[in-house]
Amino acid sequence: MSVDFLHxxxxxxxxxxxxxxxxxxxxxxxxxxxxxxxxxxxxxxGKIHALMGENGAGKSTxxxxxxxVYGKDAGTIRMRGRxxxxxxxxxxxxxxxxxxxQEIALISEFTVAENIFLEGYPTGKGGSxxxxxxxxxxxxxxxxxxxNVDPAARTGSLPVSQQQMVEIARALAHEARxxxxxxxxxxxxxxxxxxxxxxxxRLAALGIAVLYVSHKLDEVFEIADTVTVxxxxxxxxxxxxxxxxNDTLIQDMIGRRIESLFPRKRGxxxxxxxxxxxxxxxxxxxxxxxxxxxxxxxxGFFGLMxxxxxxxxxxxxxxxxxxxxxxxVDGRGLLPHDTHTGVRLGIGxxxxxxxxxxxxxxxxxxxxxxxxxxxxxxxxxxxxxxGERKAVQDYVDRFRIxxxxxxxxxxxxxxxxxxxxxxxxxxxxxxxxxxxxxPTRGIDVGAKSEIFALIDRLAGxxxxxxxxxxxxxxxxxxxxxxxxxxxxxxxxxxxxxxxxQEKILNAAIG
Amino acid sequence: xxxxxxxTMKAGPSMxxxxxxxxxxxxxxxxxxxxxxxxxxxxxxxxxxxxxxxxGQASLALTAGIGCAIVFxxxxxxxxxxxxxxxxxxxxxxxxxxxxSLLLGVGGALLFGLIIGVVNGYLTAYAGxxxxxxxxxxxxxxxxxxxxxxxxxxxPDDAALDSFIALSDGRLFNVVPYSAVIAIVLLVxxxxxxxxxxxGRQIYAVxxxxxxxxxxxxxxxxVKFICFVISALLATVAGIILxxxxxxxxxxxxLNFEFQVVAATVLGGVSLAGGIGSLTGMALGVLILxxxxxxxxxxxxxxxxxxxxxxxxxxxxxxxxxAKRRRIVGG
Ligand SMILES: Nc1ncnc2c1ncn2[C@@H]1O[C@H](COP(=O)(O)OP(=O)(O)OP(=O)(O)O)[C@@H](O)[C@H]1O
Ligand SMILES: [Mg+2]
Numbered sequence: 042m043s044v045d046f047l048h049x050x051x052x053x054x055x056x057x058x059x060x061x062x063x064x065x066x067x068x069x070x071x072x073x074x075x076x077x078x079x080x081x082x083x084x085x086x087g088k089i090h091a092l093m094g095e096n097g098a099g100k101s102t103x104x105x106x107x108x109x110v111y112g113k114d115a116g117t118i119r120m121r122g123r124x125x126x127x128x129x130x131x132x133x134x135x136x137x138x139x140x141x142x143q144e145i146a147l148i149s150e151f152t153v154a155e156n157i158f159l160e161g162y163p164t165g166k167g168g169s170x171x172x173x174x175x176x177x178x179x180x181x182x183x184x185x186x187x188x189n190v191d192p193a194a195r196t197g198s199l200p201v202s203q204q205q206m207v208e209i210a211r212a213l214a215h216e217a218r219x220x221x222x223x224x225x226x227x228x229x230x231x232x233x234x235x236x237x238x239x240x241x242x243r244l245a246a247l248g249i250a251v252l253y254v255s256h257k258l259d260e261v262f263e264i265a266d267t268v269t270v271x272x273x274x275x276x277x278x279x280x281x282x283x284x285x286x287n288d289t290l291i292q293d294m295i296g297r298r299i300e301s302l303f304p305r306k307r308g309x310x311x312x313x314x315x316x317x318x319x320x321x322x323x324x325x326x327x328x329x330x331x332x333x334x335x336x337x338x339x340x341g342f343f344g345l346m347x348x349x350x351x352x353x354x355x356x357x358x359x360x361x362x363x364x365x366x367x368x369x370v371d372g373r374g375l376l377p378h379d380t381h382t383g384v385r386l387g388i389g390x391x392x393x394x395x396x397x398x399x400x401x402x403x404x405x406x407x408x409x410x411x412x413x414x415x416x417x418x419x420x421x422x423x424x425x426x427x428g429e430r431k432a433v434q435d436y437v438d439r440f441r442i443x444x445x446x447x448x449x450x451x452x453x454x455x456x457x458x459x460x461x462x463x464x465x466x467x468x469x470x471x472x473x474x475x476x477x478x479x480p481t482r483g484i485d486v487g488a489k490s491e492i493f494a495l496i497d498r499l500a501g502x503x504x505x506x507x508x509x510x511x512x513x514x515x516x517x518x519x520x521x522x523x524x525x526x527x528x529x530x531x532x533x534x535x536x537x538x539x540x541x542q543e544k545i546l547n548a549a550i551g
Numbered sequence: 552x553x554x555x556x557x558x559t560m561k562a563g564p565s566m567x568x569x570x571x572x573x574x575x576x577x578x579x580x581x582x583x584x585x586x587x588x589x590x591x592x593x594x595x596x597x598x599x600x601x602x603x604x605x606x607g608q609a610s611l612a613l614t615a616g617i618g619c620a621i622v623f624x625x626x627x628x629x630x631x632x633x634x635x636x637x638x639x640x641x642x643x644x645x646x647x648x649x650x651x652s653l654l655l656g657v658g659g660a661l662l663f664g665l666i667i668g669v670v671n672g673y674l675t676a677y678a679g680x681x682x683x684x685x686x687x688x689x690x691x692x693x694x695x696x697x698x699x700x701x702x703x704x705x706x707p708d709d710a711a712l713d714s715f716i717a718l719s720d721g722r723l724f725n726v727v728p729y730s731a732v733i734a735i736v737l738l739v740x741x742x743x744x745x746x747x748x749x750x751g752r753q754i755y756a757v758x759x760x761x762x763x764x765x766x767x768x769x770x771x772x773x774v775k776f777i778c779f780v781i782s783a784l785l786a787t788v789a790g791i792i793l794x795x796x797x798x799x800x801x802x803x804x805x806l807n808f809e810f811q812v813v814a815a816t817v818l819g820g821v822s823l824a825g826g827i828g829s830l831t832g833m834a835l836g837v838l839i840l841x842x843x844x845x846x847x848x849x850x851x852x853x854x855x856x857x858x859x860x861x862x863x864x865x866x867x868x869x870x871x872x873x874a875k876r877r878r879i880v881g882g
Contacts, residue, residue, distance in 0.1 A: 110766065131768035146766050148759040150826050159756060159767040162749045169747045 059121050061086040061250035062107065062138070062219050067116035069102055069274075071453065073445030076102040078274045080116075084219060084250035089241060091265035091282070092254045094294055095485040096457025097443040098271040100254050101143050104223050108140045109133035120218070134160055137218035141208045141225050143254075143456055143483070149197025154179040156196050157211045182210050187236040201393065202228040202346055209237060213244075220244055221252040224456070226260065227483045228393070230346045230511065238264050256457075256485045258287055270294055295487040303518035304494050307501030310338035310521055314372075315505035316388065316474045318357055321366030326352040326529040330366070334474065334505040339496060341520030342509045345549050348526040350509040351393055354478045357507070358390040359383035370474055384413060387473035391463055391480060393509070399463050402452035406444050407433040409451045410462050414470040436465035440491060456483040464495065475499065478509040493519055513542060527551035574820050574872070578835035585839055589846030596849050599726065607728035609841040612812050613834055614734045615789040616819075617741045618782030619812045620833040624745070625778040626758035626825025627675055627682035631667070632812060634693035635783060636790035636805030639663045641700060643791055644800040647710040656715075660787055667693070668783025672776035682779075690809070697802045705799040718795035730792045737785065742830040754778060759826025814861065815840050818868050840864075 062084040069077040077099045084090050092100050105111045107118060109130040118125045120136055127133050133140075147156045157179045165171040179192040188206040190199070196207060205228050212220055222241075226234045241251055241264060255261055261268060261282070268285060270277040270293040277293050316334040321327055326349040334340040344350045355361040357368050359380045368375040370386040383389065392399045401409055410433045415424060430447055437444065440461045444454055451459055460483065467475055480496070481489045496519060500506050510516050516523060523540045525533045525548035533548035590597035615632050622629040639660040647656035671689055675682040708715065721729045745751035756764040757774045765771050793804055819836025821828030840861060847857045 108766070129768075129770075130766050131770070134768045140766075142766065146760075146763045148756050148763055148826070150755070150759045155752070159763075161768075162752065164749065168749070170749060170752065172747075 059086075060084060060119070061121065063117075063119040064103070064107065065117045065119070067103065067106060067118075068114040069099075069106060069111060070114055071445075073449070075274050077106075077113075080271065080274070080276045081279075082252075082269055082276075083279075084252055085267075086218075086250050087245050087248045088266045089245050089251045089253060089264055091261045091268045092252055092271065093256070093261060093268060093290065094271035094277075095487055097273075097455040098294075098485075099274040100271060101223055101455065102274075103271070104140060104142075104221050104252070104254070107133060107138055107219075107221070108142075134215075137216055138221065139212040139215065139217045139219070140221040141212045141223060143223040143227075145201065145204045145208060147196050147204055147207060147211075149195070151196055152192065153190055153194050153196050153199070153207050154192040156207055157182065157192070157214050159211070160215055178214070179210070182214060186210060186213070186240050188233065200228075200346075200351075202230070202233070205229060206233065209240075213240070217244075217249055219250045219252065221254075223254045224256070224483055225253075226255065226257070228479070233346075234260070256483065256489075258290060258486070261290070262287075272296060291486055294485065303497075304490075305497055306494075307337065307497050310335050310500065311503075315370065316357070316507065317367075317369045317372075319367045321353075321356060321368065322364050323352060323356050323361060324364050327356060327363075328529045330526075330529075330531050332524055332531060332534060334507055336473070336503050336505055337500050338521045339500050339506045339508060339519055340522050340524060341516045342507065342524045342526060343511070343513070343516050343545055343549060344509075344526035346511070347528070348549065349529040350526055351478055352529070353526070354390055354393075354476045354507070354509050358388050358476055360390060384470065387471070389413065389467040389470060389472050389475055391467060391475065391477040393478035393482065400451055400459060403450055405448045406437070406442070406451050406454070406462055407447035410436060410465045411469060413466050417469070417471075432469060433465065436462075436469065440465065440495070441488075457485055457488050460484055461488065461492075464492070468499070472504060474505045474507065476507045476509070479511065480508065481510075481512065481515065513545070516545070517542070525549050575829065575831050575835060578819060578832060578839065582835055582839050582842065585842050585846065589842065589849060593846050593849030596846055601845070603722070603727055603731070605838075605841050605845045606731040608845070609837050610728065610730035610734035611789045611793055611808070612815055612837045612841070613731075614737055614792070615782075615786045615808070616812050616816055616833045616837050617737060617830055618778075618785035619809075619816050620819070620821045620828060620830055621741070621745070621754060622682075622778050622782045623816060623821045623823060624758045624825060624828055625754045625775050626761065627775055627778065628813075628823065629671060629682065629686045629779060629782045630809040630813065631671060631686040631690040631693065632782065632786035632789075633805040633808035633810075634690045634697070635664065635667055635786045636793055636808055637697045637800070637802060638667070638693045639787045639790045640794040640800035640804055641697065641706070643794055644706050644708050647708065647712060647715065648706075651710050651712065653712050653714045657791060660791055661784060664783045664787030664790075665780065668780035669776075671783060672779030675779060676772040676775040694802075701800070701802045703802050705797075705801045707799045708794070711798075715795050716798075718792055719798070730796075733788065733792070737788070738830060738834055741781075745830055750774075750777075755826055757825075811840070812837075814865050818865050820872055 060083045064080065064082040067077050067080045080099065080103060082103065094100050102111065106113045109127040109132050118127060125136060148159065154175050158175050163171045163174045176192055183190050183192065188210065190203050190206050196204060205225060209225055226237060229237065241253065244251055253265060265282045267279060268282055268290065269279040272294065313336045314333045315336040319331045321330040330353060342350050342353065352361065356363050359375055359378050359382055363378060370388045373386055375382055375386060401412065407430050411429050433447055436442070437447065442461045443458050451462060454462070481492055484492060496506055496508070508520065517537065517540065520537055522534060522536050523545060524531060525545055527549055528551060532551055535544065595601055619629060619632065642659035642663050643656045646659040647653065667689065671686055674680050674685045718729055723729060723732050745754065753769050753774050756767065757769060757771050761771050790805065794800060797804065815836040816833045817823065818839065819828065819832035819834065821833055843861065844857050847860065
């Protein structure tokens with residue numbers, strides 16, 4: 042029995058006992074990496090199963106095997122007792138396995154509606170595409186989920202969060218037996234996440250087996266019935282959620298305990314202004330934003346989705362054009378307004394959308410890391426390759442970046458490890474101001490605490506850190522001062538001692 | 552389905568359609584400007600006779616341009632079409648001379664075209680060789696083969712079948728050349744396919760992002776393969792019309808033709824990067840260039856200058872397009 046979320050039929054009796062999907066003894070090797078080693082996973086119909094583990098633990102690889110993206114080296118996959126031979130995504134889709142991938146997988150030139158029905162266009166008489174039905178059904182689907190996305194919009198023009206919603210809706214547009222979501226909430230707001238959870242519960246009630254991947258513990262405790270933890274490609278545990286506490290889950294994931302998520306080692310920030318922004322406006326969003334960030338300070342920016350944090354981040358590093366206002370780094374104006382000048386003055390951005398704006402997927406890890414600082418390795422016009430690699434190796438060791446070698450193409454790294462490489466890129470450059478946009482998106486707890494420690498250290502070394510975040514604990518745990526934005530305006534700046542969750546939220550609503 | 556019925560979505564064109572509609576509108580405007588300009592400056596330009604003549608001349612590039620655009624949209628290129636024109640004329644003329652049958656001749660030509668398309672498609676899609684290299688290779692091989700076989704002499708159409716000759720000078724209702732009618736019909740059929748048949752959309756998806764297309768369950772290689780076959784078959788049709796026009800199989804037939812077609816296709820807004828553009832745009836691109844060269848000739852400008860001007864227009868058009876697209880993506 043398979044079920045269509047949009048048109049749930051009558052025959053939705055849940056036949057429990059028979060697993061919806063059963064993976065046994067799955068092995069997967071990549072050159073230099075054992076991604077999966079004898080992994081088992083059993084999904085029950087009508088149950089929500091969480092899959093957790095550190096960056097690079099093998100979660101996405103396991104999912105890609107059931108989705109037919111990768112072949113497995115060993116093991117079996119059974120669906121309700123019947124062994125499946127999945128050779129390509131087509132085979133997996135036919136069996137009703139619908140996956141929301143970690144990296145957005147949409148055709149950016151297509152409309153949202155068309156992307157939703159990419160897997161199978163509804164056709165009318167004679168086999169021509171029924172565009173009316175596509176538009177109507179996708180609108181109905183968004184309605185039913187409660188997501189606010191325009192089905193007629195060109196997908197590539199939407200922000201990441203909306204694209205993520207399109208991905209989710211797409212998995213529900215066709216009949217499904219198993220729905221898999223690989224970090225679906227990484228760019229959603231709390232409100233959207235709760236809508237998603239309602240949908241997931243409804244899917245489970247329809248008898249669909251749900252596999253849910255997330256690094257956010259609170260989400261997993263809220264939604265999951267069962268949790269499977271992977272570590273270094275091996276199965277560690279599968280337990281009902283009731284048997285877990287925060288500590289046991291973290292213990293299973295990283296094999297050790299984390300003492301404090303927000304270690305603060307740095308002193309109080311100095312009074313030297315490192316970044317000064319005055320009267321900044323952009324054509325699209327920002328209206329008259331002024332603030333200063335001091336050397337050694339972490340200035341956190343909070344705001345709801347669409348408040349303009351990403352726009353601000355892009356404008357102050359020279360990436361996006363501005364209509365008025367001035368930006369200066371260490372007293373020197375950012376003129377002309379472009380990233381080349383920005384980097385020269387010592388301001389750099391770690392983007393929120395690492396896939397399309399940060400990574401050079403085909404290039405090896407070490408070149409991705411050294412991209413912004415090639416000048417530093419130039420010896421009479423040649424790149425000092427040995428020096429370059431040694432410097433990168435330093436960062437790989439320090440951040441514990443999980444890669445078989447410096448020569449691995451970065452697209453093959455797990456999401457969290459990609460992020461660490463990108464942070465290295467800017468640290469190698471020797472910046473005065475670093476702007477980080479959602480720095481811990483898709484990063485596991487262990488790595489998160491390392492990145493927090495890193496940001497703490499950067500500020501300790503005298504950098505000004507401007508941090509855009511929608512994670513309240515991150516904001517309160519890390520920032521010296523907190524700036525709040527609402528609809529392109531700065532609505533409040535407060536010191537951390539004055540800040541409360543309530544004050545911040547009030548300012549964010551405007 | 553209570554939810555779907557309460558939906559208030561307008562059944563208007565998708566945003567993408569609107570976007571391209573605007574681009575096609577710009578091209579249409581260009582075309583009208585070109586025609587208007589020469590109507591005032593060049594003698595005998597604005598007449599039914601001249602207009603339909605230009606349409607007839609454009610029909611070769613229109614027909615082959617469909618295939619070229621489809622291959623571009625799938626994310627590949629096919630530059631073997633010029634040589635293909637010369638190649639398929641051989642079986643066409645030889646079989647007609649032997650059998651006095653247009654049907655057999657055309658059948659033979661299409662079979663040849665099919666084989667060439669299969670070779671191009673197989674080497675690109677399944678053997679994984681870059682399509683520019685593959686079709687550059689088959690382009691040379693075919694041209695060389697034709698030179699060898701003909702000894703660089705034309706093979707005249709001795710059968711001189713009425714139905715075949717009609718392809719070159721026959722006109723529907725005594726107005727529109729048959730070659731133009733064929734091109735327009737093919738254009739409508741394929742434009743419909745590209746927008747309204749699942750396979751057409753698969754081509755756009757494959758060219759737009761092959762990895763995503765694969766995840767959506769498409770057989771990317773098969774889609775690309777078929778695009779090459781379509782391209783070769785359409786070029787075959789163009790080759791048949793050309794052979795009728797020159798009344799023989801010529802070893803120099805279609806020399807540089809692929810570049811005219813590529814130029815018009817790119818001018819029409821079909822991106823070499825894949826996934827972007829439309830057949831309507833391509834057709835407008837062909838017509839703009841054809842009217843331009845006709846008009847410039849009418850003004851008495853030598854061919855050399857026509858080439859220079861065409862080159863400048865193509866670069867300007869693509870630069871403009873690129874700037875516009877960047878603005879759209881950026882905002
Ligand atoms: N195509 C590939 N080629 C080579 N190595 C790969 C490839 N895909 C994944 N890997 C490696 O396999 C391991 C598991 O990666 P995977 O993406 O499954 O991790 P993950 O658990 O999803 O991590 P994250 O939480 O960061 O998304 C990693 O070490 C990764 O570098
Ligand atoms: Mg992953």
